[in-house]
Amino acid sequence: xxxxxxxxxxxxxxxxxxxxxxxxxxxxxxxxGASTRVMLTFGKKVACAVAxxxxxxxxxxxxxxxxxxPSGTLDDAILKSFGMEGDRALVLATGRGYxxxxxxxxxxxxxxxxxxxxxxxGKAATAPAAAPAARVIVLDPGxxxxxxxxxxxxxxxxxxxxxxLARRLKALLxxxxxxxxxxxxxxxxxxxxxxxxxxNRNRAILFISIHLNASKRKTAVGAETxxxxxxxxxxxxxxxxxxxxxxxxxxxxxxxxxxxxxPDHGLELILWDLAQNSFLAESSRLAEAIQTELNAMTGVxxxxxxxxxxxxxxxxxMPAILVEAxxxxxxxxxxxxxxxxxxxxxxxxxxxxxxAVAAKP
Amino acid sequence: xxxxxxxxxxxxxxxxxxxxxxxxxxxxxxxxxxxxxxTVAADAPADAAPxxxxxxxxxxxxxxxxxLVVESREIVDTKRPADRGAQIIAALLTxxxxxxxxxxxxxxxxxxxxxxxxxxxxxxxFSEELTAGLTGGSADEIxxxxxxxxxxxxxxxxxxxxxILIAGRENETxxxxxxxxxxxxxxxxxxxAKPTE
Numbered sequence: 001x002x003x004x005x006x007x008x009x010x011x012x013x014x015x016x017x018x019x020x021x022x023x024x025x026x027x028x029x030x031x032x033g034a035s036t037r038v039m040l041t042f043g044k045k046v047a048c049a050v051a052x053x054x055x056x057x058x059x060x061x062x063x064x065x066x067x068x069x070p071s072g073t074l075d076d077a078i079l080k081s082f083g084m085e086g087d088r089a090l091v092l093a094t095g096r097g098y099x100x101x102x103x104x105x106x107x108x109x110x111x112x113x114x115x116x117x118x119x120x121x122g123k124a125a126t127a128p129a130a131a132p133a134a135r136v137i138v139l140d141p142g143x144x145x146x147x148x149x150x151x152x153x154x155x156x157x158x159x160x161x162x163x164x165l166a167r168r169l170k171a172l173l174x175x176x177x178x179x180x181x182x183x184x185x186x187x188x189x190x191x192x193x194x195x196x197x198x199x200n201r202n203r204a205i206l207f208i209s210i211h212l213n214a215s216k217r218k219t220a221v222g223a224e225t226x227x228x229x230x231x232x233x234x235x236x237x238x239x240x241x242x243x244x245x246x247x248x249x250x251x252x253x254x255x256x257x258x259x260x261x262x263p264d265h266g267l268e269l270i271l272w273d274l275a276q277n278s279f280l281a282e283s284s285r286l287a288e289a290i291q292t293e294l295n296a297m298t299g300v301x302x303x304x305x306x307x308x309x310x311x312x313x314x315x316x317x318m319p320a321i322l323v324e325a326x327x328x329x330x331x332x333x334x335x336x337x338x339x340x341x342x343x344x345x346x347x348x349x350x351x352x353x354x355x356a357v358a359a360k361p
Numbered sequence: 362x363x364x365x366x367x368x369x370x371x372x373x374x375x376x377x378x379x380x381x382x383x384x385x386x387x388x389x390x391x392x393x394x395x396x397x398x399x400t401v402a403a404d405a406p407a408d409a410a411p412x413x414x415x416x417x418x419x420x421x422x423x424x425x426x427x428x429l430v431v432e433s434r435e436i437v438d439t440k441r442p443a444d445r446g447a448q449i450i451a452a453l454l455t456x457x458x459x460x461x462x463x464x465x466x467x468x469x470x471x472x473x474x475x476x477x478x479x480x481x482x483x484x485x486x487f488s489e490e491l492t493a494g495l496t497g498g499s500a501d502e503i504x505x506x507x508x509x510x511x512x513x514x515x516x517x518x519x520x521x522x523x524x525i526l527i528a529g530r531e532n533e534t535x536x537x538x539x540x541x542x543x544x545x546x547x548x549x550x551x552x553x554a555k556p557t558e
Contacts, residue, residue: 149536150497158497192534211537214498216463217424224427224500229547308503308547311539324499 022064022087029074029082035117036078038092040067042110050103050114051278057092057101057114060278064088078118092116136179137354138199140312141166142211142322145189150214152334158212159187161337165325166210169347176355196315205358206286207320208350209312212337214329221333222303223294223346224324227283228276228314229307282319289353290323297349298326319357323350413438417445417516419453420551421462422504429508429551430461442477442519450475450485453512465508467494473529481521482543483513489528492535499537506538507547514546521545 024043029036040059047062064087071083077097085091097118104113141162143149149158163184170180181202183195199207213224276283287305295303313320325346328334336342415438420429436448450472456464469490477483495502510523522543526532532540 148497211499213500214496215427215500216496217422217427217500220427220500226499308499308537309539309544310499310537311534311541312537314539322499327498327500329496329498 022066023061025065025067025090027067027069027072027082027090029072029076029079031074031076031079035115036074036076038079038082038114038116040090040112040114042112045110048112049278050101050112052101055094057094057116058085058089058278059092059112059114060089062088065090077120078116094118135358136181136202136204137173137206137208137358138181138183138202138204139166139169140183140195140199140207140209142209142312144184144187147189150212150328152214152328152337153331154334156328156334156337158214158328161212161325161328162210163187165343165347168343169208169210169350172347172351173354176351178354178358192312193315195312196317196320199320200315200317204318206354207313207316207318208286208290208354209310209320209322211322211324213324213327215327216329218330220327221330223291223298223326224303224306225287225291225294226306226308226310226313226322226324227287227320228280229309276314276316276320279316279319283313283321286319286353286357287321289357290321290350293349293353294323294325294346297345417449417452418512419449419457420508420511420515421453421457421465422501422508424461424463427500427504429504429511430457430459431551432457432459432462442483442517443475445517446477446483446485446513446520447472447475449512449516450509453508465512466491466505470494477517477519481519482524483517483520483522484524484526484543485509485513486526486529491525492527492532495535497536502535502537504550506535506540506544507550510544511546511548511551515548 023046026041026043028039028041030039031037042065044063046065049060051058051060065084066087067082067084067090071081073081077095079098080093080095082090082092092114094116095118097120098116099118100116102115102117105111106113141159143159143162145159147159149162151157163186166182167185170182173180181198181204183198184190195209196207213220284305291303291305310322313322326333326337328337414435416433417436418431418433420431422428423430434449434452436445436452439445439448453465454470454472456462466487467490469488471488471490472485473488474486475483491505495505506525509525513520513523522545524531524543525535525540527535534540538544
C-alpha cells in the first residue's frame with residue numbers, strides 16, 4: 001500500500017471550462033532557497049487537486065492543461081524533473097532528499113505554489129520532516145441514531161450491526177498494530193460528509209464504510225464490496241456540476257430556501273470528486289481483496305466487486321470502500337448475524353484483506 | 362397480446378396528454394401541482410393528431426439477481442423529450458408485466474413533473490413515496506435509481522443524465538447514492554440485457 005497523502009486545493013472555479021485548447025501553465029522552479037519552489041502560473045482559472053505518493057507529486061486539473069516548458073530536469077536532490085501525464089495532470093518527480101510539500105495559491109493571475117522541503121547534500125531539512133505518522137485506518141459504521149438503515153424481518157437494525165462489526169474489526173486490527181478510528185462509537189446520527197472528514201483529518205490510509213444490505217428480493221444473500229463509480233465522477237459530470245449549480249432553478253419557489261445544497265456546492269463537488277478519483281485504483285484493489293476474502297469465508301456465492309456513486313465515499317482523500325456485509329432482509333442471513341462467531345469470521349476476513357493491502361509497499 | 366398493447370397505449374396516452382400540459386423548462390416561480398392532474402387534458406395539441414406508436418425498453422429490478430431486467434413497451438411516438446420521458450416513467454411506475462421483473466419504485470409513487478434541459482439533463486420529480494417506501498438497503502436503492510435513469514437515457518436520445526427530485530426538492534441522497542447532481546446511466550446493471558434500440 002502506497003502511503004498516499006492528498007492535499008486538496010481550490011485554485012478557482014469559475015464555471016465549466018469548455019475550451020478545446022488546453023490551458024497554458026507556465027512552470028518555473030527555484031532551487032536557490034532552502035526548499036525547492038515550484039510555481040505554476042495558469043493562463044485561465046481552473047480547479048486542481050494535489051496528490052502525493054512515493055516519488056511523485058501529481059497535480060490533476062479539471063480541464064486540459066499544457067505545461068510550458070512541456071517537461072524539465074533539475075540538478076536538485078529534492079526535485080528531479082517534471083512533465084505532463086495525459087492532458088490534465090502535471091507530475092513532479094521528487095528526489096531522494098525530498099520530505100514534504102506545502103502548497104498555497106495566489107490569484108491574478110491564478111498561481112499554485114508548491115514548496116518542496118527536504119535535504120540537499122547533507123544539509124538539514126528546511127522544515128522538520130513530519131514524524132512517521134501512525135498508520136490510521138478509519139472504520140465507518142453506517143447509519144445511526146434516528147437513521148436505523150435496513151431492518152431485518154425479526155427486527156435487527158442495520159445501525160446496531162454496523163457498529164458491532166466496526167468495533168470487532170477495530171479490536172482485531174489494533175491487535176495487529178494498526179491505529180483505528182471509528183467515525184461513530186455510539187448510536188447517533190452522523191452526516192455523511194462528517195464521516196469522510198474524520199478520515200481526512202486523521203490522514204487515514206484507508207476508509208472502510210460498513211453496511212448491511214436489504215432487498216425486496218427475499219432470496220438476496222451475501223456480501224458485496226463497492227468502490228466509487230467512475231462514470232458518476234467523469235470529467236463531463238464534474239464540468240456539469242459547476243454549470244448545473246449556476247443554472248439550476250428549483251421547480252418550486254419555496255424549494256430554494258429549503259434546499260440542502262449550499263450555493264457553492266459545485267466547487268465542493270469538483271474538489272471532492274477529484275479527491276477520490278486519485279485513489280480509484282487503490283480503492284478497487286482494496287475492494288477486490290475484501291470481496292475475495294468474504295467470498296472465500298462465506299462460500300455463499302461468487303460475487304464481484306461493484307461500483308456505485310456512494311455519497312459517503314465521495315470526499316475521501318484515501319482509498320475508500322463500502323462493504324455490504326450481508327442481507328439482513330434475508331431471514332437466514334439475519335439469523336447468522338446474531339451469532340458472535342459469524343460476526344467474528346466476517347471481520348477476520350475483512351482484516352485479512354486490509355492487512356494484505358496495507359502491507360504492500 | 363393485443364389487449365396488453367392496448368392497455369399500455371392507454372397508459373402512454375394518459376401520460377402523454379398530461380405531459381403535453383407541462384413544459385420543458387422548470388417554472389421558476391409558479392407552484393407545481395402537488396399531484397399530477399387526475400383528468401386527461403382535452404386540449405391535446407394539433408401536431409399530436411396522427412399518433413403512431415414507438416417501442417421502448419424499460420428497466421426493472423430483476424427478481425433473480427441484483428441487476429436490472431428489460432421489458433419492452435409501446436408508447437405514443439411523441440418527439441418532445443419531456444413527453445417521451447413522462448410516458449416512459451408512467452409505464453415504469455405501472456410496473457413489470459413479466460415475472461422476471463420487480464416493481465421499480467415503492468407502491469404509491471407518482472411522477473409530479475418531468476422536464477428536459479437542452480444540455481441533456483432530465484429532472485424527474487417524484488412524490489414522497491419514492492423515499493418513504495425504500496427498504497433501507499443499497500441494493501434496492503441502486504436498482505430504483507438506475508431503473509429510472511437507464512429507462513430514460515436508453516430511450517430518449519436528448520436525455521443523457523437524470524436528476525431525481527422528491528416533492529420538488531433536491532436531495533443529497535435517498536440513503537446511499539449521491540443525488541446531488543444528475544446521474545449518467547449504468548447499463549452494467551442490466552448485464553447482457555442491453556437496450557434493444
